Structures are given as C-alpha cells and as structure tokens.
Amino acid sequence: MFASLATFQTSKDRRGFFVSRSGLDKSRSQTFLPPEKKMLISQPSRGPSAFIPEKEFGQVNDADKFITRLVEEYSTTGRLDNITQVMRLHPQYLESFLRTQFYMLRVDGPLPYHYRHYIAIMAAARHQCGYLINMHVDEFLNNGGSSEWLNGLEYVPQRLKNLNEINKILAHRPWLITKEHIQKLVKTGENNWSLAELVHAVVLLAHYHALASFVFGSGINPESDPDASNGFHPEVVKNKFCVCDLANDNNIENTSLTSNNVETTDSESELEALMERMKRLQEEKEEEEASQEEMATRFEKEKKESLLVIPGAFDTDVVPMSNVTRYIEDPGFGYKDFARRGEEHLPTFRAQDYSWEDHGFSLVNRLYSDIGHLLDDKFRMVYNLTYNTMAMHEDVDTTMLRRALFNYVHCMFGIRYDDYDYGEVNQLLERSLKVYIKTVTCYPERATKRMYDGYWRQFKHSEKVHVNLLLMEARMQAELLYALRAITRHLT
Template sequence: MNVNPESIGSSNSYQICNNCQKVLRKKEKGMRIPRPLTSGPSAFIPEKEILEATPVDMHTNLLLLVGDYSSSGQLNHLTQVMGLHPQYLESFLRCQFYLLRIDGPLPQHYRHYIAIMAAARHQCSFLVNMHVHEFLQIGMCLEWLNGLDFAPQRLRNLNEINKILAHRPWLITKEHIQKLVKTGENSWSLAELVHAVVLLAHFHALASFVFGSGINPEVDADASNRFQDVAVNNFCVCDLANDNNLEDFLLPGMVDSVSELEALMERMKRLQEEEEEASQEEMATRFEKEKEESLLVTSGAFEDEIVPVSNVSRFVSDPTFGYQDFARREDNLPTFRAQDFSWDDHGFSLVNRLYSDIGHMLDEKFRTVSNLTYYNMATHEDIDTTMLRRALFNYVHCMFGIKYDDYDYGEVNQLLERSLKVYIKTVTCYPERTTRRMYDSYWRQFRHSEKVHVNLLLMEARMQAELLYALRAITHYMT
C-alpha cells in the first residue's frame, strides 16, 4: 500500500512492512493484533503506566518543579515522561532554565533560535514547536521564523558547528572556533560561543530523548504557528503497537524475554566476580574491537519502517550531512583519549570560567543520571546496576571515538545485546529513525521507567561527547 501524499501526517497513513504481512493475515482470520497507541505523552509508553507511576504527591511535586523552572507552569509530554525520574528531572529543569532564562552571554531570543536550529538538525518538530512558541512570546525578530535565510549572518555562521556537533563532533577543530571569534561585526566572544555550544549540544541530545521515548506532539488548539509534527513516508502498524502480546512484532531469533533477563543478570554476576584484570594492551584491543564492531550495528531489520520527515527544513543547512561511523572515517583522526581531555579535569573548569556556573549545572546533571539507581532490574531487587549504566554511557562515547583507558570494553559486549546496541546507535546517532519496534525489541521484561532511564543515560552521554570535542577545540584555539 503506497502512501497518498495528500494524507501524509494523518494518523491513519501507513505502509505495511514485510514483518506485518503475516500479522494482518491473522487479523483477517479474527485473531487479535496490537492496537495503535495514539494518545498520551508517549507513543511507546501507555499513558496508564505513566499515570500509575506518578502518584498524587509526586504529581504535585512535578507541578511545583515545572512552576519554578518554566514559563508555562504546565506539565508537557516531555516533562511527564522524564518525570518518571523526578530526581533527574529537577536537575534537568534547573540546568535548562539557567541556559534559557538566567542572565548570560546571549539574549533570550538568540537562545531559543539556537534551540530551534539544533532541534531541526534531527527533524525534531516537538522541540522546534516548543521554541517557536517561546520565540513568539518574546515578540522580537519574528521574521527569523521564516527560516535561516531570514536570520542575521551572525546566527547563520553557527550552521557549520551545528551540523558537525550534531553528526560528527570529532571533526570540530580550533579553525572552526577561530572563524567564529575572528574580528568583525558578526564575530562571537568566547563566552557567547560557549553558551551557544552548550545550547546546541543540549538540544541535539534532547532530540535523542524525545525520539527515543516516543514523545507525542502536544495537543494545541491554536496550531496557527505550528510546524507539522511528524509526516511519515513509511508508517508501519507495528510501530504503533500497544499490546502486551508483541511476539509477532519482534525480530526473528530473539530469545525468550525471561531467559534474556536471567542471562543478563548472570553475565553481570560473572563480571563482578572476576578477579583478574586485563592488561592495558588487552583493554586497548577490546576498545578497537568494539569500535570496529559498531560498524556492523545497523538498523537493517527496521529499514522498511517509519522514517520521519518534517517541514522544519527551513532551519537546516546542508541537510544531507549526517552521522558517519567514527570507525569508518578516512581522515586518520586519532581516538579521543579521555585522560588527555576529560570533563572532570578540563571541560568543567573551562566552561565554568567562560559561562559562569553552567559547569556546576551540567556536572550535577551528568552525576545525577550516572548515579541514578533504584537497585532493581525488572522484577529483581537489591541489584547493583553500576556496571550496566557504565556500559551504556561508555558505549555511546565509543561510537563517538572517545576511549577511557581504565575501562574494559569487553564489558560492553557482555552486557549489551545486539538489539539494544541497534537501539542505542539509532537513538544517539540518528534519533529521527527510532521506531516503536526498536524500543520494544530490547529488555522486554524491564519496566518502561527503566527504559526511560536508558534514554536519559544516552542523552547525557551524547551531550557530554559533543561538549568534550567542542571544548577541546576551544582550548586548542585559546592556547
């Protein structure tokens, strides 16, 4: 079934993927198939589960948080899903509020426009709409909303580092920094540039969370200044599945979800009990192996599924520029060794010096998500998940060419199975391709809140990776 161009974006426009042909044949025989999930904060998480996870007192606390750190004072869909982890949400909202509202190097309308530019790189209409609304509230320079061609040259000059940070941050150099801060009427001060870079990285990463968590567009009666939220050219019914019986929609060859969980816990236990440490040479070899194997992690099994297309392209330059595997590059760039330039030892102090206090805000957010734990895995309690959280974070950095000499990358292969790696790579590197079936394909025994925690880790790991590359380039420029 081909999509009618006139119906693109409507809720009943879809194309049937190969994996669903047999399911639809079952439907013709009167057998039950999953129903579309089209309402609530998330297309992946049933609204009932979000509400059940947010008791009245917690809901009140969330409202108080939003009242303190937003202009609307309302819980939007993003906040409701992130609110499954209120400790993290507070840190996130405080940091975002500081970036967008508190006195800093950049005026507010610049901040929201940069947010629009960053979100548009990933066709994230949810975030673009949010900051178009904020821009309209400010009521300045409204002609900029017609597209990048209508924005001042100074903002357009950010296009290059916007696309590089979003897709291939390892390419950013001191020359990019020099070009932006050189003398002239359109130049940026280092403080302004750091503010802009943090905003770009923040909203690139937030787009990953939006797509990874299936955040639904807000219901807004006044859509006059709204962009189309998602127009779909390959919409499969399995991506909107909302049913406990998803076996028909899972990838062929997947193990039973219960044995999958038990196997993961057994691997964690075995790794924790191992006493012999690998040599530095062996750990270096394991990193290179993991980096090379990331080339083989593709979403090929999902290629006939949903591919979002949005009409925010007016805010995007060079739209064909996208993620390219770090391990596949031909420029012979060396691996980024974290011991040479780390967040704790270098990035934190630099960003804090050039943009007062934002380093503390970011550091709190990074630490909160890394340390966040409820000591459980699915139905099992009193579980130390430190090793698993670290593997998720370091795998993202590995895909971006960042290596920790004191980390054994053999743990990544032990703890992250292939369907989870596909999900991680998609959400982190090209989040607009994320589908419901990818989300459902891993950790099927785990709670939705645990998968949201995964998305928080991926988001912060991605943001930190972008900042490390950008701040290292700024340091090279300054020295």
C-alpha cells in the first residue's frame, strides 16, 4: 500500500491554494502565528508514538524539508507536534489535513476563534482525549478565551452549552440526529445559532471526534514541551495523559508479535492468504457481479455480524477524569451498535439517497464557504492514496482493501452503498482487524498497543498509519452525512 518518505516528490495542489470569501491566501497565513510561536521541532525522548518505534520516522531528508514548510504555513500551534510527526509518513495526505485544519481554526469564518477551540475541547472530551484537550486549552487561551470557561460548561455562554446534545449524538450515535435537533439550535432567540455558525461547529465536532480516533489508534504520546501551558495550569494541563499509554500492556521497546520464527511464518502465510483472497475476489467480480438483492442481503449480514465484534480492553475500564467530564454532559452516553436488537426500526442510510458527492459537499460549501473543497480533497486523498505495495510485495492494486476498510466503518454507522458487495469485507478483514477498527472508530480510548500489533503483522507501520487515516476520514464523513442530511431536512 505504501512507500517510504524518500519516494515522495513534492507537488502542487491541482487547483492551487483557495481564496476565502475574505480574500485570504496563503501569503497571509503567517500572520496568525505570534512571534514567540516560531516553529519548534520537538524531539520527545519516547518518540511521537507509543506504538511505533522512533526509528520508523527516519532521518531528515528532502521530504522533511517539505514538511517543515507545511508546518510553517499551516500549523495552528507553530510546532511540529506528535500528530504531524506520525502523519508525515504520508506527506501528500498531511498537506491536505493541515490545510483543512488551518482553515477551520485560523481563517475568517462564521465562528469566533476562541469558540472554535472550545468546541474542539468539547469534542475531544467525548472520548477523554487529553492530548487534544491540552492542545486546545492552550490555543483557546492564546485566542483570548476566558480562563473561567476552563472550569467547566457551567461557566460558558448558554449557546455553547446548547451544543452538548449534538456533540454527544454525533460522537457516538450520529444516526439519531434529526431535523428537530437542528431546529432547536437555530430557532429564534438570543442563544440561537445561524446555519453558517452551526455548520462550522458541526465540521469542528466531527473533525475532532475523528481525530481522537487517530490519536488513540496511533498511540500518540503527550507532547514533551514543558512550556505548552502558557502559564495556565488547570488540572487538565497538569495531568497530561494518553489513555493508549495507560492501557498499553506492551513496552514500546518490546519486540512485536512477529518476533519469533513461528509467528513470522504464521504472519507471512496470513499475508499470502490475504493477497490470494484479493485476487480471487477480483476474478469473481470480473466474471459475474452479484445481484442488487444479494448485495443488500450481504450488507444486512455484515451489519448484524458487526454486533459480534467486541471491542478490546473492556477488562480495563477507562474511568472518565473530572478534568475531562467538566466539558461534557452525560459522560455515560456512548456508542451502541446500529443494528442491535430492538432498534430494527432504524432505517439504513442509503448512500444513493444522500451522498457526500451529490448532496453533502454542495450544502456544506454553500453554508461555510470553501470548506467543502478542502474536505473533499482530504477524503479523496486518503481514499485514493496508494504506493501499490503490501508489506514486502510491490505492484499490488490495493483499491479493494482500502474500500473495504472505508465501507466497513460506514457499515457500523448504518450507511450502505448499493454498488458495493459487503461480502468482500468478511473476505478481506480478519477478525483481529475488525476488533481494532471497531475499537478505534467507536471506543478509541480503549485502543492498546497489543491490538495495534495484533493485526497485519507483516505490514509496515506506515501502512497501519494509513489504516488509521482511512478510519478517521470514514468516521468524519459518516458524522457529516448524518448531520448535513438533518440540516437539509430542516431546510426543506
């Protein structure tokens, strides 16, 4: 699927940089970084990830010079943080990610800047993601936010509090969002949201819910910068934590699950079997396509089978900390399987009735100028990203595998594509990988290194990072589809 950084060649975005409705272009991006926030290349002793050996991130080369330029132009913190260091294994995607995030947080838009960072905090708190909370506590204060708001939701304006319900539902059960939720937020009154403001908020919420999945799924370590708190030390800043670290039962220096000859042989045979299944599925598809009825049946079967995929680490409950729960309401509300018994009345979200390409993109772009183009680029980038390799094999078409990963996430959220044969999911995604996907997507705070190590044992770390990028973007798109469909129904 992937290649090393050394093979990457810098290329310009095919459309060039966008111009916002305020006329901002990339030449002005530096004005958002205060002088004291010059780029700092942090080198934490443990490396950026608790799951990936530090040596995987390599030496400085031409690609890293490209990353340095990206951070200088688009970083919201002024430093090469640990998320960026892990994502730099895929520089083309990283450019799209940083540009989109920069636009959400730093470019003129419907929401005040300090609101944007507080919304990021609220979103990250749904998954107890201390890494992101710490980052945006700092950014919130840097953008003029009141330190009193960091004491909890009872100290924030009512209109921000009103986002709690949609934050909770989007994070865990987005299929429950209705036009009534939208109407309640935009109804006339002193605490109402305009549709443009609400779309900006929804994009931020979905982005940070999904980014929490990437943080935990990639074992992102806390930042080592002792000055990151800007002189403000609420409990959440002092207690920098990474639940993936706390729940990790394997030291980063330990050898992987492929450390002995027997396990290596097993993992090699698993890889060969996967490639053989891909080849067979492709041949069967070329010979005869399944009927629409059969594909619908296979989707229902896969949806129900996902109930049997039990996420890991439930024996080590992650107890919400007070410095996290202060930013949310109803902390016990979490993901419940879309297809669980007793909720058969929930209709499947049929992608041909409301898709990102035909419906979501145009609505979000109309209400929040330019964000649709940026999100679309990011979705397409991660979905189409390939280096035509799988582990040690080259010249491999991995389209089928990438599509299975993306569509399995949407399947867990009740979204079905009529033109996709869900029988491929069972053929291509082994059980340990399904457990990892469900945990990272739906219960990311429960991800552990053992789970990360336990699937695709012959694959490179960069390939597993690509898996996490696919899961993150599939999750974000699923949340957006449900929210934007509810907004569309409100408007019609």
